[in-house]
Amino acid sequence: xxxxxxxxxxxxxxxxxxxxxxxxxxxxxxxxxxxxxxxxxxxxxxxxxxxxxxxxxxxxxxxxxxxxxxxxxxxxx
Amino acid sequence: xxxxxxxxxxxxxxxxxxxxxxxxxxxxxxxxxxxxxxxxxxxxxxxxxxxxxxxxxxxxxxxxxxxxxxxxxxxxxxxxxxxxxxxxxxxxxxxxxxxxxxxxxxxxxxxxxxxxxxxxxxxxxxxxxxxxxxxxxxxxxxxxxxxxxxxxxxxxxxxxxxxxxxxxxxxxxxx
Numbered sequence: 219x220x221x222x223x224x225x226x227x228x229x230x231x232x233x234x235x236x237x238x239x240x241x242x243x244x245x246x247x248x249x250x251x252x253x254x255x256x257x258x259x260x261x262x263x264x265x266x267x268x269x270x271x272x273x274x275x276x277x278x279x280x281x282x283x284x285x286x287x288x289x290x291x292x293x294x295x
Numbered sequence: 296x297x298x299x300x301x302x303x304x305x306x307x308x309x310x311x312x313x314x315x316x317x318x319x320x321x322x323x324x325x326x327x328x329x330x331x332x333x334x335x336x337x338x339x340x341x342x343x344x345x346x347x348x349x350x351x352x353x354x355x356x357x358x359x360x361x362x363x364x365x366x367x368x369x370x371x372x373x374x375x376x377x378x379x380x381x382x383x384x385x386x387x388x389x390x391x392x393x394x395x396x397x398x399x400x401x402x403x404x405x406x407x408x409x410x411x412x413x414x415x416x417x418x419x420x421x422x423x424x425x426x427x428x429x430x431x432x433x434x435x436x437x438x439x440x441x442x443x444x445x446x447x448x449x450x451x452x453x454x455x456x457x458x459x460x461x462x463x464x465x466x467x468x469x470x
Contacts, residue, residue: 224457225450225453225454225457228453228456228457228460229425229453231406231460232406232410232421232425232426232456233425233426235402235403235406235407235410236406236407236410236422236426237426238327238426238427238428239326239327239330239427242322242323242326242327243319243323244318244319244322244323244336244339245332247315247318248314248318248322248336248339248340249311249314249315249318251336251340252314252340252343252344255340255341255344256344256347259344
């Protein structure tokens with residue numbers, strides 16, 4: 219038996235064992251549940267992009283290793 | 296202001312309108328993936344919670360339905376990753392009865408167990424493509440991957456199942 223035939227047989231076995239969902243109808247309105255969740259779980263704080271963290275790290279490293287650059291930085295701020 | 300613009304601006308009433316318009320469709324998509332009505336309800340709410348929290352990322356001229364389906368697929372995938380193995384195929388799910396009486400009982404249990412042991416991303420595409428017979432293009436759009444990657448994952452899922460079911464094939468074909 220070829221690989222393709224075996225694969226088809228496995229697919230057929232799966233279809234015979236796991237039937238598709240016939241009734242996917244929602245039975246109730248979920249809006250009250252949604253409102254509860256919005257009350258319980260406030261929006262998470264906005265994530266800071268990794269690039270911002272990288273810039274902070276670079277600037278900090280420059281200031282630590284080259285303290286002479288602090289006046290120049292203050293001048294440009 | 297249009298409904299989607301009001302939603303993106305954080306208007307809760309606009310969100311409620313969208314929720315009521317789309318909750319049935321989102322639920323129907325999720326229940327076909329997770330195959331449990333209780334989890335599907337919770338995940339529908341989780342999906343809309345994510346939608347509301349990421350509303351600023353939504354472009355009001357975009358396709359809300361497709362965006363919601365993609366977020367629903369991610370929520371369902373997260374569930375598949377974390378769900379315990381014992382939660383597979385509850386008996387109360389309104390599925391068609393198994394057409395083949397040979398596959399009732401222990402054999403059916405073994406096949407569905409092997410299926411639910413697949414890694415989540417493979418189970419997702421295999422459920423939608425092989426069991427629910429959803430079009431590859433729809434699966435690709437919902438999962439945020441290419442159609443060819445869907446085909447590859449279905450192929451790999453079948454190969455993984457084949458290994459797991461090797462002993463069962465002989466048993467079933469001899470019956």
